[in-house]
Amino acid sequence: MHDELKHIENAAETEIRAAKTLDELEERRIQFLGRERGALTLILRQLKNLAPAERANVGNEANRLREKVERLIDEHAAVLRSSARESILERERIDVSRPGKRPPRGHLHPLTKLIREIEQIFLSLGFAVAEGPDVETEWYNFDALNIPAHHPARDMWDTFWLRQKIPSTKHQDPNKSKIKNLETPRLLLRTHTSPVQVRYMEKHQPPLRIIAPGVVYRYEATDVTHEIQFHQLEGLMVDRDISIANFRYVIEQFFTRLFGKAMEVRLRPSYFPFTEPSFEVDMRAKGSKGAWLEISGAGMVHPNVFKAAGLNPKQWQGFAFGMGIERLALLKWKIPDVRLFHSGDIRFLKQF
């Protein structure tokens, strides 16, 4: 019996390892361990014919061998499986340079992206976002901003006038302390976002700080830097003691965060009827020797604007600024032509 077991052991060691496929291995398993005719099974079946001492001895040996054979089969099965998978995987090779299958991809308009960024920056500085109508009255667009009818400053804004009129309305005349009756007030497309200043201050008491991004319109010839419809960013901060120095801080913070590097600004004298003092704002990277870029008009809110909005200019002061959002976008992305923003051309839009 011992010899037989030894013989089976030797055969198992060579024959199991020789199996080339899992099917072949299964045949080997049946050959050695099969319930019916397996070589070891046959031996174990004969155990009952042996003397009890011998029986235990051979039984232990046979069981040990059985475990060994099972182990050999398992080990070899793992080897065979791994090589079989390997070949399947190999057949599944994909040329990684092939183009992937993309989900449909949409794009936000660059101005949406920029306006969101702007809003985010000002929100982080505690500003709220305000809005106003595109179709404005002559009062809010001009008179309330200290630009009365026949004021030459009206030439600074080429205006789209509407045929529609509105019924006569009463407003506080900022130049005189009386109510002014506007007999034939005209409607227009707002030429700037500044009317939002007045509309907001009519409804809210200072302290306040807002930005008002929005669409504005100018009646002028279009070219690479001029559009008849574009976006402006209005800013307004009012409290008891808001100063030019504060403006400089806020605007430098804004540009620095927007352009992602330290920026400095330069203020130059200017004239806007609704601010006094007024200035142009130029900017460039801090420490740069490059040219200054004219970017914004700003100033300290004119007392007449406070009066028009029903606030007492002796109690409140603050700054206001305005800038073209498209101009910021042109700078940010080095876009050569402002008209691209409203072109609707997906070859432009898909780049954002």
Add this chain to the structure above:
Amino acid sequence: MKFSYAWLKEFAKLKESPEALAEFLTLRAFEVETIAKTGKDWALDIKLLPNRAADASGHVGMAREIAALKNSKFAAPTTKITEAKEPAKNAVGVRIENKTDCPRYTARVMRGVKVGPSPAWLRERLETCGIQSISNVVDAANFVMLELGQPLHAFDAKKLNGGITVRRAKQGEKLEALDDKTYALNPEILVIADDAGAIAIAGIKGGKASGVHQGTTDLVLESANFDPVRIRIASQRLNLKTDASWRFERGQDPNQTALAVDRLAALIQNIAGGDILTGRADQYPAPAKPKTILLRAAYLERLSGMVIPARFIANALGRIGCRIKKQSKDGWMIEAPTQRQDLAIEEDLIEEIVRLWGYDKIKAVAPRIPLAPSPLAEEEAESRQWRERVRDLFVAAGFTENYQYHFTGEKLLAAFGVSAERLLELENPASAEFTHLANHPAHRLVWHAAENLRHAERVALFAVTKGFERRDNPTPAKPADETSYLAAVIATKQDRTPRQEEAFLGLKGALDEVLERLGIADHWYDDALTVGERAAFPAMHPYRAAKIMAGEQAVGMFAELHPDVAERLKLKGRAAFAQIRLDALARAAEEEYSFTAPPKFPAVVRDLAVVVPSDVRADDVEEIIQAAGGKLLADTDLFDYFESDELAAEGKKSLAFHLVFQSPERTLTDAEVSKALAAISAVLTEKDWEMRT
């Protein structure tokens, strides 16, 4: 406005080059737009700020500004005038009808002048400043205007009938002006007249008949001051802008007319000979007095955000010609010179002080403010939030955002077959295509899609934009109806689906996706459109159009583009478009958002196909199934919509649904599901619809 560098140098000490001067002025006063060499001189094109025409639109004033900025010497020109015996007052009478229209009219009279060409130095000065030389007399008037800013005019005294009257023009009055054009005047327009009629449009242009010509010997020299509003109205009504009207519109100092007319007379005498009659004919009913303004040191510091030494302030005020009437440690009571018409309030003075001190010296200081955020217009914040969310969802659904003009015009309106009746119309449109404000932004978006199909196979665009309509009762608070819309379009050049449904179903799928993600689960599409709803969008395909419903509320519409419209737009392919009111969408979304716990017990899914007549809506079939399936039928999902030629011939189509049975309380048994299915099949059989399970 062009200034001569050499001329400025006569009045102010200038050591710097023209370029350096330009840079200096740009930073401290006015932007210098160009510098051009003209002969030995340089012309600086200075963008004079509109509130500084009174004091700085002449070389003397500009030099005074430079000297003030640099705190250097300034020398005003002096005039010596030799007069003949005869008094001017006897030679010309001056009458002003209304002192508001014309605060001052000053005249001098000259005799025996010889009109001829100007000397070279005069021609060169004018040329540098961009003014053409005409004759010595006319050039002299222009020269003094360029010097002092005061517009001047010379009449041929012999052509005048009687004295001079400043009055409104009469209705129907006409005047042939020096530009050879005849202007029809009206009472809005101020004129200079003699006894026979108008001889000049006041402050704008002289008349031809009374003008100086070759044989002129005697002159009436006008140096006047007019109401800026009056001049602006006339200039606009006549569509006539001149160097004079530009200056008068922006205001001039009435106190300078005497000096100006003296300078003019002396210059003419110098280059064209003649006698100057004694004195001036001068009507100045209410002489302008300097304004008194209080400047508080504390306010100056509070507004600028910096401390400027009191000594500097006093000095700076002097440099800009202000007189300090009273001074204390709290501030200054100052008198502003009448030529500085821009100095009217305390803030004006603060600007001057800070400007002279230098804006660059103001350091950035973080504002100290309460932590409380600025009051927020609640609705605005809400609507902005939804707007941005809708944008993100459409981008996620593969759409590209478009920004478009709010304008529309005849061509676009005609292409979409809509009327301009409710639209706001522009008085001065930019072009024939931009005459109105559009009420339905989807139309322009479709147009953009059509344009893009020229170079793309498929376009999916959306826009978050406004539509405008006029109101019957506009108010200052709400001048027009402005509605925020979401517009979307899908356009395909080649639809490969058998029934050309790609654009329509593609858009519908995107809408479902967006509406669901906004939390509007009970949205549906109502194809029962009223006549009015169809009329609002004549561009809709009649059998591929629906209202987008959120519950019982219509939030928008969507449709395939009518092929006729596609043809008019030269859109080669198919397009479907949608337009949704953002406010309605936001309201629906707010109501909806609710949470359902994930199911605890497994679902049983069965498939069911049913053949129904072609005109039966899938939604209706689904509703019938759902009603019959009872509580256990948790969901139905149409997964196959099949219309073969065979079926179509019978007027039928096949719909296949996944039926999802589920209970929140227990795992369902086969028997329960079968019972529910039997109920469904009973209802369908009753309708005579063939079932295939």
